[in-house]
Amino acid sequence: MRRALTALAIALVLAGSALFAVERQWRARGYTPIIVDAPDLWSLQRAKASYSERPIVFLGASRTLYAIDRATMRARLPAYEPVMLAMDGRYPLATLRDLAADPDFRGLVVCDIDGAGFAAPSLDMQKPEVDYYHREFSPSRAAHRLLLNHWQLNAAIARSDFSLLRSAVRWWNGEGEPFRPYQWLDRRRFGHIDYDRGNTEAQKRELAANLERFGGHLPRIPFNEWWPQVENANAWVRAIQARGGDVIFYASPTSGQRRWAEGDWFPRAEYWDKMAAATTAKTLFSLDVAALRDFPLPDDSHIDYRQKPAYTNALIDALIERGWVTTAAANNSDAVLAEQPQSLVPGT
């Protein structure tokens, strides 16, 4: 027994000291603990969409992931449990399809999508996470992820950038220090971007380079190739509505050259408006709402974290104005939902 306890004491003291030293070294260089997004973290929220009494589920890509302020949502719409299922860089139709197929889901979906999001190549972008949720996520993985959240929130060394292998690779390649992220998530996957630290010009340059590559106009997807995905999405919307839930297709704001490019790529009258006329979902085009249309976007696409409450308030105002959500508390909100109009013309 003495041998075991001595070995354990030596191991704990040495390992603890070494890990503490590494942690201090990274913190001294300005690195802080962050939550790292992963399929388990997404799956935790996906599960919440099924078991919450009244979820308001945010689908989309980075524009929604880094724009919605959860505290504002909770304060203004107390009847709803906000659930963030948007994914950085990936369009959301696969998740919408999954929610439609889930008999337990009866919530409200705010699906941030533009013309490109309905194009066939975008359809399965979020499918890997959806498949992971159904095939691999388990009570054990959920418990693991909840524990890992605590570790990641408290230890900078929980980041894979600081792993032994990454450090060895950086040393081998003569690279500098790891990337300092200017965007981060909280444990419920609501994201934040700090443009005081970020590069606002990078996205603009990327879009300009793309436009230049294609001679100033991104190649359009023919309407007849685009429309079948809209019809599929409409079927998913109807499935959710049949269970008492609802879907809002929402085109979030852009500005500058990006706004011009998106309008040029998928002209609203030829794509969005036709989709809006055909769907039983509610549709909201942000350019039709003054408070959203003119919102400051440092990189023409995303919102700085300090602006999130204001943006979320503007979005909530637009939803309330149209009678699509209730500000009532959870216990008396059923009646308000029942009064909602069945279908609304987009942008009105």
Next chain:
Amino acid sequence: MTFDSLTFVVFFIVVVAMFNLPGLSWSARKNILLAASFLFYGAWNPPFLLLLIGSASVDWWLALRMASARPQRRRPWLIVSLVANLGLLGFFKYGDFLRDNTRALLAIVGVDWQPAAFDILLPVGISFYTFQSLSYCIDVYRGEVRAQKSLRDYLLFVGFFPQLVAGPIVRYHDFSAQLHTPRRTTADGFTLGLSLLLIGLFEKIVLADSVFAPVADPIFKAGATIDSAGAWTGTIAFAGQIFCDFAGYSTCAIGCAAMLGFWLPDNFRSPYAAAGFSDFWRRWHISLSTWLRDYLYVPLGGNRGGTWFTLRNLMLTMLLGGLWHGAAWTFVAWGAFHGLMLVLERVSKPAIDAASRLLGGLGTLLGGLLTLLGVLVAWVWFRAPDFAHAAQIHIAMFTPGADSNPLGAEAKIALIMFGALWSMHWLLRHHDLRRWLRQRGAVSLGLIWAVLIVAIVLSPGVSRAFIYFQF
């Protein structure tokens, strides 16, 4: 639940503490272990726990019927057990494979059959616990073990959580005595077990997931561009990954069992130091190779019917061994390659023996390198998604071109680590890891543990499922 999850850390601490509560009877301790095993398995997919309990209970009952029947009346009960176990395995593991191949066969004769997709979720560890339960029924049929009267004890034999989902495949005669003798955590078991658990986690988290997998995965991804250097590096990295992943799991399993006072058999003994394919199968996945030997190769006739009969039995055993690993023809091809190598080795044994006598230690090293080359070539079939991809990698491997891209730092590190792994296997090829660990003093053990803990904690990244869970 997996050994490399934080859930398991909490779970195992609680289980060890409860198992060693003072004043508990041996029966109560076994109840705790069974409840923990059910929780361990159910935490992955609760409905499949019922499948495990149901399947094991049927075998337990059939074995009791067999034991109470006269020897000449036992066969029907055994047949029921074989049908039940293999039927279960066939449905969950080979259902899609059978459907696709039947459809392809019918298409050859002009019948257009379009069956609905099954989309069956494979219960984790089904191949392992089915084989374990099956071997018990066969042993009872042969009269080699006495049937277990206690359902609780039998469920604990099948469901003992350290080895439940990925082995080692434990034989009943090795486990039954441990069920009868009261056990608890001892200082020696704790020290050895923690050492093995940390070594297993190091193999899995640091080597398999962090070092080898990121280099192997891109080469085997559909549509990958493969050059000669990339094909070799990816294949070598996969050889490192699959060993560290699977041996890591087995080492964790043996370690956890030791911490609870149980002994599980070795599953790996420095396999990349094997000199010859028969030697490889004495060192790789030992619990499966001995299972296949005792319950397939020997019943087929073994080496009792002359040379051709022996070679046929070897090939059949390896083909079915390949199929056990997965429902795809690539696994059968992998098994066929190993079978062919075993056949060649057996046929040319006189020449090999003569060369060994002539070359001595150098001959063993050369034999080891040739075996490693063969094993590497075979891993391509094991890992590739289809035949075309495997062929593409082989072509790239054996047609060195000038267009090879320079290797990145990750690939170079993976090659260095595989070199280190191979050297360790050669150094330890005649050594027993458990004995070596038992001989360490407190200070050196503490140092080893500290290094392993630091390396494990400093290897966060993508958590990959254990490869053998899919089998």
